[in-house]
Amino acid sequence: MKLTLPDSKYKDSYLNALKEYKDEDREHYRSINQNEIENDFSAFVEKIKSRSRGENLFKGYISATEYWLIDNNAFIGRLDIRHEMTEFLRKVGGHIGYDVRPSKRKTGYGYNILKLGLEKAKGLGLKKVLLTCDKDHIASKKIIEKCGGIPAKKVSQDPGVEKLRYWISLE
Numbered sequence: 604m605k606l607t608l609p610d611s612k613y614k615d616s617y618l619n620a621l622k623e624y625k626d627e628d629r630e631h632y633r634s635i636n637q638n639e640i641e642n643d644f645s646a647f648v649e650k651i652k653s654r655s656r657g658e659n660l661f662k663g664y665i666s667a668t669e670y671w672l673i674d675n676n677a678f679i680g681r682l683d684i685r686h687e688m689t690e691f692l693r694k695v696g697g698h699i700g701y702d703v704r705p706s707k708r709k710t711g712y713g714y715n716i717l718k719l720g721l722e723k724a725k726g727l728g729l730k731k732v733l734l735t736c737d738k739d740h741i742a743s744k745k746i747i748e749k750c751g752g753i754p755a756k757k758v759s760q761d762p763g764v765e766k767l768r769y770w771i772s773l774e
């Protein structure tokens with residue numbers, strides 16, 4: 604199992620995973636056009652990679668590096684490391700976002716993707732990272748705590764977005 608930069612060689616399994624994410628209407632994947640990326644997957648991969656250089660960013664987004672969790676040569680999940688903090692990330696999003704494709708959940712990949720992601724974050728020069736999850740998100744809470752998350756100070760948030768916040772030291 605490895606966490607690696609996006610690569611066209613994982614096209615088939617990524618496209619299969621995309622169908623699963625679309626079926627559950629996962630936000631990150633909503634704007635990805637299945638036909639478009641199927642026709643030019645390398646352009647899609649290059650676009651993702653360019654975001655770590657601050658190019659092709661969505662409105663209000665900052666540069667971030669996306670990695671793919673690969674096992675048995677197939678796409679399993681995605682992890683995103685944001686290079687800096689914004690007001691929104693400090694309160695809601697944190698430094699790292701991740702997901703595991705629906706058909707591969709509950710077998711330990713969630714824990715592994717974050718564990719490997721922390722090594723990448725260290726490699727990017729971050730000294731500590733902020734992780735967040737919804738208060739009732741049992742799986743994510745378990746994963747973050749198992750990876751050494753220390754509860755961070757509560758911050759005022761918009762009504763309805765109750766988040767747990769944790770720091771993980773990388774030193």
Ligand SMILES: CC(C)(COP(=O)(O)OP(=O)(O)OC[C@H]1O[C@@H](n2cnc3c(N)ncnc32)[C@H](O)[C@@H]1OP(=O)(O)O)[C@@H](O)C(=O)NCCC(=O)NCCS
Pocket residue numbers: 700701702703704707708709710711712713714715735736737741742743745746749
């Ligand atoms: C959160 C997510 C990454 C977990 O992935 P996963 O591969 O199922 O995680 P794991 O198999 O490593 O499970 C971690 C722990 O959570 C538990 N768990 C997993 N899914 C669960 C669920 N739906 N309800 C309760 N517990 C759950 C597992 O049993 C395991 O517990 P353990 O450490 O006591 O054994 C996955 O559900 C996902 O991609 N969700 C959508 C995106 C998301 O919420 N990302 C997190 C953003 S903060």
